[in-house]
Every structure is written in C-alpha cells, then in structure tokens.
Amino acid sequence: MAEYLVCSEHEIVDGGRKVVACGDKEIGIFRVKGALHAWHNMCPHRQGPICQGRIYPEVVEPVDENCEVRTLQYNEGNMHVACPWHGWEFNLETGRNPVGRYRLHRAELAIREGQVYVVL
Numbered sequence: 001m002a003e004y005l006v007c008s009e010h011e012i013v014d015g016g017r018k019v020v021a022c023g024d025k026e027i028g029i030f031r032v033k034g035a036l037h038a039w040h041n042m043c044p045h046r047q048g049p050i051c052q053g054r055i056y057p058e059v060v061e062p063v064d065e066n067c068e069v070r071t072l073q074y075n076e077g078n079m080h081v082a083c084p085w086h087g088w089e090f091n092l093e094t095g096r097n098p099v100g101r102y103r104l105h106r107a108e109l110a111i112r113e114g115q116v117y118v119v120l
C-alpha cells in the first residue's frame with residue numbers, strides 16, 4: 001500500500017475538486033456537502049477522464065398531467081460529474097450512474113494532521 005500527499009484538508013472547497021497523479025494512477029478528489037470523495041479518473045464507459053468533467057446538480061425532468069416534459073429542474077441535493085468524452089453522468093457521493101449499472105471506482109483517503117492523502 002502507498003500513500004500520496006494531495007493537499008491540506010481545507011484546500012478543496014465545497015463544490016471544488018483536485019485531480020492528482022498518484023504513481024501511475026490519476027485520482028480526483030471532490031468536496032460535496034463538506035465531505036471529501038475520491039474517484040479514479042477513469043470512466044467506466046471507455047476510460048475517459050471522468051474527474052475532469054463538468055460538475056452540476058442532477059437534472060430532473062418533471063412529467064406533467066399530459067405526460068410531457070416542459071421544463072428541466074435541478075436537484076441541488078445530488079451533485080454529478082459528466083464525462084467530457086461522451087457525457088455519462090455519475091453521482092459524486094455514490095459514484096453511481098443514475099440510469100445504469102455502472103459506477104466509478106472509489107479511492108481511499110486518509111486525513112492526518114490537516115493533510116489529505118490518497119491510499120492505493
């Protein structure tokens with residue numbers, strides 16, 4: 001097992017991220033609702049750099065009484081990252097793709113004396 005120093009604990013602000021090289025791997029560290037989450041920077045679709053994609057709230061399409069979608073809404077409680085290659089989305093807290101069985105591969109973090117480490 002190896003540890004890689006990433007940054008100080010408060011460097012990544014809520015809604016922010018940092019993508020770092022850890023040996024031959026790349027890891028994206030995100031802060032969501034105050035908690036840090038780390039994911040391998042490899043999309044389960046075709047290995048695109050998922051951690052470098054756009055971050056935004058889950059898009060919700062409310063269906064009206066005529067079974068039509070007339071507007072889009074955003075669920076601020078579920079933050080997603082969209083892969084820059086083909087647009088697949090993943091929840092930043094669970095790593096799950098909202099419509100499929102795919103999920104991101106989590107990396108372990110350790111926080112000691114105010115410093116954040118990736119543990120691989």
Ligand code: FES
Pocket residue numbers: 043044045046047048049050083084085086087088
């Ligand atoms: S590689 Fe990420 S959506 Fe295709």
